[in-house]
Amino acid sequence: MKADPKADAAAVPKSSPKKLIIIIAVAALALVAGGGAAWYFLQGDAGAKQEKEVKLAEPPVYVPLEKFVVNLQPEDGEQYLQIQFTLQVPTLEQVEVIKANMPKIQSRVLLLLSAKRASELSTPEGKRQLSSEIIASVNEPFVDKGQPQLVSDVLYTSFIIQ
Structure with missing residues (x-):
């Protein structure tokens, strides 16, 4: 028996524009969150370095x-x-x-x-x-x-x- 090509096409779900928008929004949110986390941790390292420099400064x-x-x-x-x-x-x-x-x-x-x-x-x-x-x-x-x-x-x- 031969499979009907129209039936195979019906079996593959069509992607809707709503799903595409949701996927793009989630990806954008993940990028923003990752960038924010990177900025936070990099700033924290800079603050720690400055604190160490202050502690290591020579006394007057x-x-x-x-x-x-x-x-x-x-x-x-x-x-x-x-x-x-x-x-x-x-x-x-x-x-x-x-x-x-x-x-x-x-x-x-x-x-x-x-x-x-x-x-x-x-x-x-x-x-x-x-x-x-x-x-x-x-x-x-x-x-x-x-x-x-x-x-x-x-x-x-x-x-x-x-």
Whole structure:
């Protein structure tokens, strides 16, 4: 017996446009979900790397400076400032740069301090302002077009106005 070709054609189901749309929608959804998951996990790895870098960063290094004694600008007679502080830098390389250029730093700080009045320095705000000015002065490059230093803080160890 011979099979009827029309019966064979009827046995193969026709794909409807709805099924095709559903298959395409599921495939698109799978692609979007996969892309979102990949982005999430890649961002998580980047965050972990940054966290490790922060944990592995060197602790700050401190450079103590010798005591400075300067005459202040006159207000009520002669006054002077006796000050000692420590500079905070990020690396040991910066310590070496600071130490190698200590005469320049001392000169810059002496010029800065001798231009001050006692009334400017006697308040906490005045001391914070002086810290900012010392940082700016020390961070100026030691040579023309050179790299600036990376001093991030001034920590006072002695501060006397008489």
